[in-house]
Amino acid sequence: MNTQILALENMLFTITMLLYFGSMVLYFVFIAVKRDGISRVAVTLQVIGWCLHTVALICRGIGAGRLPMTNQYEFATSFAWGICLVSLFFVLKFHFSVLGAFASPVMFLIIGYAAMQSKDVHELMPALRSNWLGFHVSTAIIAYGAFGVSFVLSLIFLLRDKVQAGGFLDQRIPDREKLDGISYRSVALGLLFLTFTIVTGAIWAERAWGRYWSWDPKETWSLVTWIIYAIYLHLRIRRGYEGKAAAIFAVIGFLCVLFTYVGVNTFLPGIHSYA
Amino acid sequence: MQFAILLLAVLAIACSAGSFITQGQTYDWYAKQYSERAAALILALHLDDAFHSWWFVLINVFLCINLLLCNVLRFPRLKKRMETEMDAEKWLQSTSGETAQKINRPEEVFLRLRMPKPKQIRTADGREILFSFKNRIGLWGAWICHFGILLLILGFGLGQMTRKQYTVYGVPGQTKPIGDTGLVLTIDDFQVDLREDDTVRQYTADITVRDMTEKTDGEIHSEQAQISVNNPAFLFGMKFYQNSTGWAAQVSVTEAGEPLQEETLCVGEYLAVQDKPELVILLNAFYPDYLLDPVGGPMTVSGQLNNPAYLYTVYYQNQILGMNALMESEELTIDDYVVKFSRPQSYTLIQIKKDSFTWLAFVGGMVIMIGLFLAFYLLPVRVCAVREADDTWTVRGICKKGGTIFREQFARAVKGEEENGGER
Numbered sequence: 001m002n003t004q005i006l007a008l009e010n011m012l013f014t015i016t017m018l019l020y021f022g023s024m025v026l027y028f029v030f031i032a033v034k035r036d037g038i039s040r041v042a043v044t045l046q047v048i049g050w051c052l053h054t055v056a057l058i059c060r061g062i063g064a065g066r067l068p069m070t071n072q073y074e075f076a077t078s079f080a081w082g083i084c085l086v087s088l089f090f091v092l093k094f095h096f097s098v099l100g101a102f103a104s105p106v107m108f109l110i111i112g113y114a115a116m117q118s119k120d121v122h123e124l125m126p127a128l129r130s131n132w133l134g135f136h137v138s139t140a141i142i143a144y145g146a147f148g149v150s151f152v153l154s155l156i157f158l159l160r161d162k163v164q165a166g167g168f169l170d171q172r173i174p175d176r177e178k179l180d181g182i183s184y185r186s187v188a189l190g191l192l193f194l195t196f197t198i199v200t201g202a203i204w205a206e207r208a209w210g211r212y213w214s215w216d217p218k219e220t221w222s223l224v225t226w227i228i229y230a231i232y233l234h235l236r237i238r239r240g241y242e243g244k245a246a247a248i249f250a251v252i253g254f255l256c257v258l259f260t261y262v263g264v265n266t267f268l269p270g271i272h273s274y275a
Numbered sequence: 276m277q278f279a280i281l282l283l284a285v286l287a288i289a290c291s292a293g294s295f296i297t298q299g300q301t302y303d304w305y306a307k308q309y310s311e312r313a314a315a316l317i318l319a320l321h322l323d324d325a326f327h328s329w330w331f332v333l334i335n336v337f338l339c340i341n342l343l344l345c346n347v348l349r350f351p352r353l354k355k356r357m358e359t360e361m362d363a364e365k366w367l368q369s370t371s372g373e374t375a376q377k378i379n380r381p382e383e384v385f386l387r388l389r390m391p392k393p394k395q396i397r398t399a400d401g402r403e404i405l406f407s408f409k410n411r412i413g414l415w416g417a418w419i420c421h422f423g424i425l426l427l428i429l430g431f432g433l434g435q436m437t438r439k440q441y442t443v444y445g446v447p448g449q450t451k452p453i454g455d456t457g458l459v460l461t462i463d464d465f466q467v468d469l470r471e472d473d474t475v476r477q478y479t480a481d482i483t484v485r486d487m488t489e490k491t492d493g494e495i496h497s498e499q500a501q502i503s504v505n506n507p508a509f510l511f512g513m514k515f516y517q518n519s520t521g522w523a524a525q526v527s528v529t530e531a532g533e534p535l536q537e538e539t540l541c542v543g544e545y546l547a548v549q550d551k552p553e554l555v556i557l558l559n560a561f562y563p564d565y566l567l568d569p570v571g572g573p574m575t576v577s578g579q580l581n582n583p584a585y586l587y588t589v590y591y592q593n594q595i596l597g598m599n600a601l602m603e604s605e606e607l608t609i610d611d612y613v614v615k616f617s618r619p620q621s622y623t624l625i626q627i628k629k630d631s632f633t634w635l636a637f638v639g640g641m642v643i644m645i646g647l648f649l650a651f652y653l654l655p656v657r658v659c660a661v662r663e664a665d666d667t668w669t670v671r672g673i674c675k676k677g678g679t680i681f682r683e684q685f686a687r688a689v690k691g692e693e694e695n696g697g698e699r
Binding site: 122123125126127129130174175177178180181182184185188189191192195196198199202203204206207208209210211212213215217220221223224227228230231234235237238264268 | 276277279280283284286287290291293294295298326431440470472474475476477478503504505506507514516518626628633636637640641643644647648650651652677678679680683
């Protein structure tokens with residue numbers, strides 16, 4: 001354990017949090033004062049924050065001498081990193097700054113949750129000392145990040161009609177069809193990676209515990225999340241249910257993600273209690 | 276599809292109910308935890324073993340039938356689509372998709388949309404056509420994903436029905452039978468690798484398994500392996516896992532100064548005194564570095580054997596005679612009997628499993644991933660260009676799942692062509 005590097009990580013984590021906060025405030029100001037220049041600064045702050053966040057995670061990994069993905073703090077900070085990455089991807093690809101205004105509070109809440117967790121570095125128990133850990137948790141981070149962004153997009157979709165026609169926001173938020181398309185892409189990314197997470201977790205569990213599926217609460221809720229997004233995909237292609245109904249399921253899906261991550265650990269302890 | 280959505284929703288509700296209600300408990304436990312009425316309801320609905328209940332199996336059977344029917348019905352349609360969508364002339368007759376007219380260099384539109392090199396064909400009425408189709412395999416994405424789910428459920432279900440599982444625990448030197456298999460397992464060695472801070476790095480056991488039912492040239496066939504957490508071994512067609520560990524100790528009983536009995540007891544095990552079986556000693560717990568905390572009770576300060584203590588209970592005719600902690604050098608006297616605990620050591624718990632269908636479930640998982648990738652990232656795109664009478668081209672592109680995003684992509688590809696000198 002390298003305490004100097006861990007101290008650096010702690011400092012970088014704090015700066016990252018401040019940058020995410022600054023970026024969130026600027027996104028709100030952008031919507032309030034209706035000036036595009038402010039959104040560009042907000043995106044820049046978010047990009048810098050994400051870069052520092054990446055360095056912080058690398059420092060954590062070096063300092064702990066292992067992948068920084070094994071306790072509540074490490075997973076929460078990685079989760080915020082994943083949401084930031086996926087939201088930046090969609091903001092830049094589709095020139096959709098308003099997405100940042102909705103995604104940044106979610107990101108800030110999750111990194112805030114991370115800040116409240118213990119940052120102590122503990123050695124890994126034997127079951128966690130596996131190469132599968134990296135595959136299993138890193139795919140979960142991308143999946144959760146993508147679902148976080150689809151949640152935000154679905155909220156924007158559901159609120160789209162409340163936006164004044166021809167107004168500042170109306171011109172900066174894609175139409176419902178495009179919003180639905182971007183949200184679908186985000187869910188697609190999330191579902192593919194969640195499937196990776198479940199499959200790699202099953203392979204690992206088979207090696208570590210002798211059972212690839214034990215109906216442990218974490219496993220069960222990952223399956224519930226998978227099913228909710230499968231329903232979303234089916235609703236999307238069903239006439240009469242596409243759009244609003246599908247968006248509602250994307251919102252429910254992310255609530256399931258949050259429950260799988262925080263709720264299961266709090267209310268339903270099982271063999272995944274450390275995660 | 277409506278039925279499939281309903282089944283998925285019911286499955287999600289069933290899974291969440293199974294996760295909220297603690298599984299495998301008794302009526303009394305549920306009655307104490309919730310209420311008597313709730314306990315009766317839980318047992319009546321088999322919610323105490325939700326994931327193995329008849330209704331949970333039934334939901335999965337319905338889901339499998341639904342997936343199977345869906346795939347059977349879609350197979351000929353998809354096969355036909357694969358063939359007809361390559362028929363440029365047929366496709367020209369349809370009006371769907373994005374259209375751009377008066378294009379001078381259609382090849383550039385194909386390039387910008389990253390289409391494969393277009394085929395040049397002539398229609399029956401002599402019109403020249405450039406035609407390209409990419410990601411045809413993507414049409415099969417959902418079908419493959421459904422097939423993967425079927426394989427996974429099948430592999431899991433068959434595994435549940437046929438799997439055999441045994442546990443053997445003991446200390447080095449002990450040999451124990453593995454259930455009804457005719458095999459015996461000897462624990463040759465067991466090591467607990469500790470870090471400096473007393474946390475466990477790894478548990479490692481050396482084991483030998485012998486087949487007592489078959490002899491080759493008069494020799495008992497045996498296989499050896501070293502197992503540790505995350506590194507199981509495959510012996511005699513079964514998987515051996517280093518699953519768990521705990522403390523064990525040597526218990527010696529003397530009667531009037533004469534040795535009567537000596538056995539290894541794991542924590543939680545009982546010893547019945549040989550010539551007085553109604554006198555039973557239970558090893559409740561072991562503390563390697565014992566401390567009697569006035570508030571928290573007996574506890575261990577570290578994992579090191581600095582101050583070993585044994586917590587025991589003595590029963591006589593099923594009644595508790597007494598319970599106390601005994602230090603390493605202390606003796607317990609009951610009438611003529613003297614009981615002494617010594618040589619504390621870690622025991623290993625080895626899990627042995629045979630599941631012939633695990634591979635099928637994993638193949639199912641892989642197939643699902645391939646299916647999802649094809650469905651999400653290999654969206655079928657067709658682009659066709661027709662030479663008009665004035666020598667310009669009309670280009671049409673279609674990507675059914677692409678929606679607005681493909682429309683914009685197509686428009687950008689056409690615009691790029693315009694910027695390079697074309698007209699629209």
